[in-house]
Amino acid sequence: MTGRPASPQTLAGAEEPVVFVIDDDASMREALSNLFRSVGLRVEVFGSAHEFLQSTLPNVAGCLILDIRLPRLSGLDFQAELAKADIRIPIIFMTGHGDIPMTVRAMKAGAVDFLTKPFRDQDMLDAVTTAIERDRVSRDEARMLSGLHARFATLTPREREVMALVTSGLMNKQIAAEIGIAEITVKIHRGHIMRKMTAKSLPDLVRMAEMLGIGPASGGPQT
Amino acid sequence: MTGRPASPQTLAGAEEPVVFVIDDDASMREALSNLFRSVGLRVEVFGSAHEFLQSTLPNVAGCLILDIRLPRLSGLDFQAELAKADIRIPIIFMTGHGDIPMTVRAMKAGAVDFLTKPFRDQDMLDAVTTAIERDRVSRDEARMLSGLHARFATLTPREREVMALVTSGLMNKQIAAEIGIAEITVKIHRGHIMRKMTAKSLPDLVRMAEMLGIGPASGGPQT
């Protein structure tokens, strides 16, 4: 943190992380809101899961504080909903009357923490810190992966095929033999691949292929 | 599964997974032992964590069933002990009187499951299946990584340095300039590296470097 407080919006949603709180208890919302603001965190509160879904989620790192016992939908089911809808945001559960199976289910589904009420403020803040950091990392990864996929999508089928063979370590002549074309053609495809993927070197391309999950079968080098 | 039952020991400990059970209640040990054997799993039971640590662990995939309330050491503390001692085995906790914080702590520390007594046999079997598979995978990874580290250890300091630069995508001449030696010398180092690491190709070497966590700073290709 560079000591900069909450500048309104320097560049249309891109910096300050946000804590979303969903709880049907207004006093709890108020208490959490105060807690998070007291440490300089941006907060948005909702009385129900529905309200949360209606809102426009800013494109910044964040996390979700959820009571396991929500009005119409259980926190656990809501967690599943979000996963199904591909909304990946770290979740911190709170509960007054939770049980162990619920806890296990939530944690297995990736919850960051599961706090029992009453909890200590510091425990909540620690959980939020962890959650936001986790989201920041996963957002970074997602952003990079999406750029990668976008570039990969511009490759022609043949180029994709050649890329897989190149990154698997075959020589141009072997690739040519493998798919039944001339070596010079492989070289040309290869050149196109490097440019389209904006790979600065072969190792660079190999790493891209790894991230894209390219490479027939075997996970990696020898045992 | 190839339908092959429990052949005694074809090759000194290398196939059948084992379920380790630690519980001070003899009837529980008996029940679990029967349960696992009924599905063809090898089982070893212990009355305490101490007994378990005294035994010689076979080098096969396995998992540990642990009561959270152990005689002298809590299951949670024992889990921490194992982690500290670098004994990585998936753990499934059982409890009669557990609470949520315990559950959260266990799950955060990597427990596969946390079952409340009485539990359904099928739940335990499912957890064991997951745990063993997880261990199998992590053992495969560990085995590969150890081979990799062993080969990497045979590299001279200079070779390691060159390997990092090669796999980061620099050309020989750039590497030469970078460390202030002649290009031909880089080529020679490079040849040694490929041979010592038994890399069949540059992409191969790059993947090895990735697994070894080599490469100054930056995690990977562009954003």
Add this chain to the structure above:
DNA sequence: GGCACGATCATACCTAGGTTTGGGATCGCT
């Protein structure tokens, strides 16, 4: 001192990778 090892480098030689130029063929879409 002598030896092994790591590191350095030159010369020579060969293979692999890559671009440019220029061309041909097929296919689908307008």
Add this chain to the structure above:
DNA sequence: AGCGATCCCAAACCTAGGTATGATCGTGCC
């Protein structure tokens, strides 16, 4: 029919990678 994308290939040319041979030098060890 014309256009653009994809795929194919050749000749020429240049750079990069890799090996072999042979040699020098410094360090640590017996």
